[in-house]
Amino acid sequence: MKEFFKEKIDQLVSIYTNAKVSYEYDQLDGTHFIEVLPQDIYDSDEFLDWECETFKEFISAYPCENICFISEDASVTIENIEYAKEGIDYIKPLCLSFHINDSENGSWTSDYHDDFEDSNNWLLLAA
Secondary structure (H helix, E strand, C coil), X not given: CHHHHHHHHHHHHHHCCCCXXXXXXXXXXXXXXXXXXXXXXXXXXXXXXXXXXXXXXXXXXXXXXXXXXXXXXXXXXXXXXXXEEECCCCCCCEEEEEEECCCCCCCEEEEEECCHHHCCCCEEECC
């Protein structure tokens, strides 16, 4: 069954080269999650067509299983990625962190990284 998702994710990333697609199976509720980034791909009519076809294929092959497609605005997140693929044109979000010191000069430092969950103070930079 995981081969089904690997093939579908590879297919989607070949269509949308600016996408990142991740897969997780949640054993607690028995749902297969596919996260599609960025949001504009997920919201597109073309993706909706692909999603419907994939859903039909999946339910036909695995009628007792559940599948859920999510993106950035979902109330659930993928925490234990089992498979993920980025398209060649995918741009990771960058985080710019500012750390202000209490020194007399009011000095500050800044840095950036691509894992903004590590920082309490962050600014997402648009490409």
